Amino acid sequence: MKWEGDRQSDNVDDRRGAGGGGGGFGGFGGKSVGIGTIVIALIGSVFFGIDPSVILGGGEGTVPTQAQQAPRATPANDRETQFVKTTLAYTEDVWGQVFAAQGSQYQPTILTLFEGAVPTACGTGRSATGPFYCPADRRVYIDLGFFRLMQQRFKVEGEFAQAYVIAHEVGHHVQNLLGISDQVHNAQQRASEKQGNALSVRLELQADCFAGLWANRTNQREQFIEAGDVEGAMAAATAIGDDALQRQSQGQVVPDSFTHGSSAQRVRWFQRGLESGKVEDCNTFDAKQL
Structure with missing residues (x-):
């Protein structure tokens, strides 16, 4: 993946070494993304046919949180941090273009780097959760140790595979x-556990497709994909499929x-995008059919 020298985003909040953990939000609330009769609501989003003011309104207001107010550590500027900032900038460029084409303005997320644990508006986020997005504070949270886990546990190599993970969370x-996450969560409240899980799957697969869309459009602009990159992303998608993880952890699917x-x-929808x-x-x- 060729990214060196490209624009880096200013929307990375480096909290590594700032003393995360605790924070008074209780356990991780499970509302980091979440859907029954979602089709009608989804078709109502701007890209499937509604007034762009839905996006301009921005959905629920951002609630000030301890995650936003915590003291900051001295930001690092190593290669890995620069890579994250550049990847986030790529997502901003792509989604800015997509939203603008619909007469709307993209509101970038903040990507928070942490170690161990971090307070969020969705509860205390922990490294064991893996990368996640909290709708309540509109932030992506990543412990970069997850990328090393990808290499060690899942044998997934390459920066493009790591960029896929970031692009999925930005998705x-x-x-x-677009209001899709709220519709998902509301529908899940009325659904059975099985139905709720099925709706969550569709939400996650759409984020995979959005990650593929990001790769497509970024490559058109930057020609950043190199030989073996796509295969690396496919390997990542394969490694973190529910069936693969269940087979590895409990021996059955x-x-x-x-x-x-x-x-x-996951591979199919990433490829589609x-x-x-x-x-x-x-x-x-x-x-x-998914």
Whole structure:
């Protein structure tokens, strides 16, 4: 992946070494992204046909949180940090362009780097959770140790695979701006556990498709994809499929408990976004087959 020398985002909040953990929010609330009869609501989003003012209004107001007010550590500027800042800048450029084409303005997320634990508006986030997005404060949270885990545990190499992870989480931010995440959560409150899990899968697969869309459009602008990069991202999608993780952790696969999608599904929707580059092709909620 060729990224050196490109623009770096100013929207990275480096809290490593700032003493995370605690924070008074209780356990992680499970509302970091979340859907039943979502199809109608989804079609109501701006890209599937509603007034752009839905996005301009920005959904729920941002609530000041301890995560936003905590003291900052001295930001690092090593290669890994520069890579994260550049990848986030790529997402800002792509989604800024997509939103502008609909007469709207993209509101970038803040990407928070942390170690161990961090207070968020969704509760205390922990490294063991993996990278996540909190709709309540509109932030992506990543412990960069996850990238080393990808290499050591899942044998997934390459910066493009890491960029896919970031782009997936930013995809959840886009869903939040569109109001999709709230519709998902509301529908899950009325659904059975099995139905709620199935809706979560569709939300996650759409974020995978959005990550593919990001790669498509960024490559058109920057020609940043190199030989082996796409294969690395596919390997990452395969490694973190629910079936692969369940097989590895418990020796059996329970499809009804899937919340992110199978390896094949994750690969398929990432590929779809990568090949198309169109938001309308990422409508997982209207898909008869995932």
